Amino acid sequence: MTKIDRRTFTTGMIGLGAVSAGLSLPAYAQGKKPRVVVIGGGAGGATAARYIAKDSKGAIDVTLIEPTKKYYTCFFSNLYLGGIHDYEYIGHTYDGLAANHGVNVIHDWAVGVDGAAKTVELGSGVKVGYDRLVVAPGIDLKYGSVNGYSIDTQDTMPHAWKSGTQVALLKSQVENMREGGTFVMVPPPNPFRCPPGPYERISMIAHILSKTNPTAKIIVLDPKEKFSKQALFTEGWQKHYPDMIEWIPASISGGVKNINMDTMEIETDIDTFKADAASVVPAQKAGVICDRAGLTDGDWCPIVPATMQSRADENIHVLGDASVASAMPKSGFSANSHAKVAAMAIRGALTGSKVFDSRFANTCWSLIDANDGVKVGANYKAGAEKIEVVDEFISKTEEPDALRKATYEESESWYTAITADMFS
Amino acid sequence: MCVVETMRVATVALGYLGVMSSVLADGDPEYGQYLSSECVTCHQAAVTGTIPSIHGMQADGFITMMKLYRSKQLENRTMQTVAGRLSDEDIAALAAYFSTLDPPD
Numbered sequence: 001m002t003k004i005d006r007r008t009f010t011t012g013m014i015g016l017g018a019v020s021a022g023l024s025l026p027a028y029a030q031g032k033k034p035r036v037v038v039i040g041g042g043a044g045g046a047t048a049a050r051y052i053a054k055d056s057k058g059a060i061d062v063t064l065i066e067p068t069k070k071y072y073t074c075f076f077s078n079l080y081l082g083g084i085h086d087y088e089y090i091g092h093t094y095d096g097l098a099a100n101h102g103v104n105v106i107h108d109w110a111v112g113v114d115g116a117a118k119t120v121e122l123g124s125g126v127k128v129g130y131d132r133l134v135v136a137p138g139i140d141l142k143y144g145s146v147n148g149y150s151i152d153t154q155d156t157m158p159h160a161w162k163s164g165t166q167v168a169l170l171k172s173q174v175e176n177m178r179e180g181g182t183f184v185m186v187p188p189p190n191p192f193r194c195p196p197g198p199y200e201r202i203s204m205i206a207h208i209l210s211k212t213n214p215t216a217k218i219i220v221l222d223p224k225e226k227f228s229k230q231a232l233f234t235e236g237w238q239k240h241y242p243d244m245i246e247w248i249p250a251s252i253s254g255g256v257k258n259i260n261m262d263t264m265e266i267e268t269d270i271d272t273f274k275a276d277a278a279s280v281v282p283a284q285k286a287g288v289i290c291d292r293a294g295l296t297d298g299d300w301c302p303i304v305p306a307t308m309q310s311r312a313d314e315n316i317h318v319l320g321d322a323s324v325a326s327a328m329p330k331s332g333f334s335a336n337s338h339a340k341v342a343a344m345a346i347r348g349a350l351t352g353s354k355v356f357d358s359r360f361a362n363t364c365w366s367l368i369d370a371n372d373g374v375k376v377g378a379n380y381k382a383g384a385e386k387i388e389v390v391d392e393f394i395s396k397t398e399e400p401d402a403l404r405k406a407t408y409e410e411s412e413s414w415y416t417a418i419t420a421d422m423f424s
Numbered sequence: 425m426c427v428v429e430t431m432r433v434a435t436v437a438l439g440y441l442g443v444m445s446s447v448l449a450d451g452d453p454e455y456g457q458y459l460s461s462e463c464v465t466c467h468q469a470a471v472t473g474t475i476p477s478i479h480g481m482q483a484d485g486f487i488t489m490m491k492l493y494r495s496k497q498l499e500n501r502t503m504q505t506v507a508g509r510l511s512d513e514d515i516a517a518l519a520a521y522f523s524t525l526d527p528p529d
């Protein structure tokens with residue numbers, strides 16, 4: 001790991017003393033090369049690191065802190081579950097960021113942030129100094145939100161809501177279900193990462209089961225009364241997987257009361273469901289580093305819409321799922337869009353480059369069956385308090401097959417493009 | 425640095441295109457570059473599947489296409505929404521920027 005060069009390290013250390021001398025002057029005005037540290041190399045953090053390094057053309061020192069050597073996207077992890085892509089298709093390394101843009105990639109955890117000293121502490125104990133910090137750690141799970149579920153037993157009913165090995169585990173559990181067995185999905189309560197995600201997961205598991213285990217059943221025990229793209233998913237489930245999927249809202253089931261991980265029994269008011277395989281996705285909150293850095297208000301980090309600066313510390317920008325981006329859903333597309341706004345604001349502050357009005361966008365594609373793609377999207381602007389919708393759209397029910405196929409193909413192209421936009 | 429940066433981009437672009445200088449006079453490529461960050465989430469330099477590359481696209485053609493999406497004469501809900509909020513100035517800036525890039529091989 002550690003490619004913190006000596007200079008970054010020492011200026012980080014002497015930073016404390018130097019602060020008082022140049023507190024109000026931006027780094028560039030003091031003739032120093034400004035430093036940006038990014039915590040988290042996902043949709044938000046990787047994009048931010050890339051855009052700041054690329055567009056500042058070497059004028060800003062960018063360090064990315066990310067524990068994993070390979071990032072497996074949550075987006076398209078459902079297509080991996082559905083057998084449409086293999087595991088390696090959704091894995092991406094950080095080599096391009098280092099080689100093409102000179103980003104200093106450190107594979108370690110950020111364990112603390114000292115906003116006054118402007119340093120990030122790493123798992124190794126090393127402290128890295130910054131002029132601006134980007135915090136984009138994604139989500140952590142509130143395991144206690146589902147009785148009986150815990151971090152120690154999560155592999156029995158994988159949430160797979162952070163990508164990687166949990167998704168691979170879930171896939172093998174689905175494939176090894178007994179003939180005619182029951183798969184139970186417990187989606188999370190709002191707000192959570194990727195509103196259509198649980199329902200795309202159900203679709204892709206139905207897709208694979210309809211081929212390999214057609215008498216299997218899928219029970220969805222939802223803590224909610226409605227969900228994203230509901231009319232589109234419901235129509236698609238009836239069309240492609242008749243009688244396979246039963247969606248039960250909390251008003252009928254009373255919600256999940258308890259899970260017995262040893263017997264795979266999921267208890268509700270109406271029945272106890274015995275699962276042959278299951279995916280339980282608990283409630284969510286901003287990655288724990290946000291709490292440690294003092295950036296959260298409740299579970300998430302409030303931000304200033306125009307720049308994605310933390311409401312708690314103007315030298316810190318919070319991107320992606322961890323932020324309260326109000327009208328925008330927690331998606332990879334949104335996180336990538338936040339990153340571009342923040343990158344522009346950070347370059348403006350540190351190098352004096354031009355700053356324009358902030359604009360945001362999102363489109364979330366979902367796959368219901370092979371070649372049956374739907375999408376929902378919007379563009380947004382920065383209001384004073386919140387990010388606000390400018391215009392939005394959603395696919396319609398009963399669209400022709402050709403349009404659904406084109407929508408799916410578009411999602412494939414988007415995946416290739418956004419992962420290049422993050423990592424190339 | 426900001427002024428130098430703008431001039432450098434403009435000079436390169438002008439040298440590259442010559443005849444297109446009238447378009448550049450209307451469209452600010454630096455602004456276009458910022459706006460383009462929304463486009464490249466889907467339109468990368470290389471063609472990716474069914475989404476076309478717009479890198480190196482002629483400014484006139486670009487402007488015509490975007491106005492057709494804006495008026496919903498061209499189909500595609502995503503593109504209609506993207507174009508829907510772009511002013512003529514925004515579209516000109518994007519056209520100026522993308523026309524300075526190398527087209528895909």
Ligand SMILES: Cc1cc2nc3c(=O)[nH]c(=O)nc-3n(C[C@H](O)[C@H](O)[C@H](O)COP(=O)(O)OP(=O)(O)OC[C@H]3O[C@@H](n4cnc5c(N)ncnc54)[C@H](O)[C@@H]3O)c2cc1C
Pocket residue numbers: 039040041042043044045065066067068071073074075076077078108109110111136137138139160161162193194197198201287288289319320321322330331332333334335363364365366
């Ligand atoms: C099943 C599923 C399907 C989805 N489908 C889509 C889709 O089709 N389209 C879409 O746009 N979005 C989709 N999403 C949502 C998308 O994955 C997230 O919204 C997106 O990844 C958020 O980006 P982020 O940068 O906030 O977090 P992440 O992408 O999760 O990145 C966070 C990174 O930070 C690192 N990290 C965490 N803590 C620390 C620390 N202390 N120090 C250093 N590094 C740290 C993590 O290792 C991780 O790499 C889906 C999600 C799921 C679960």
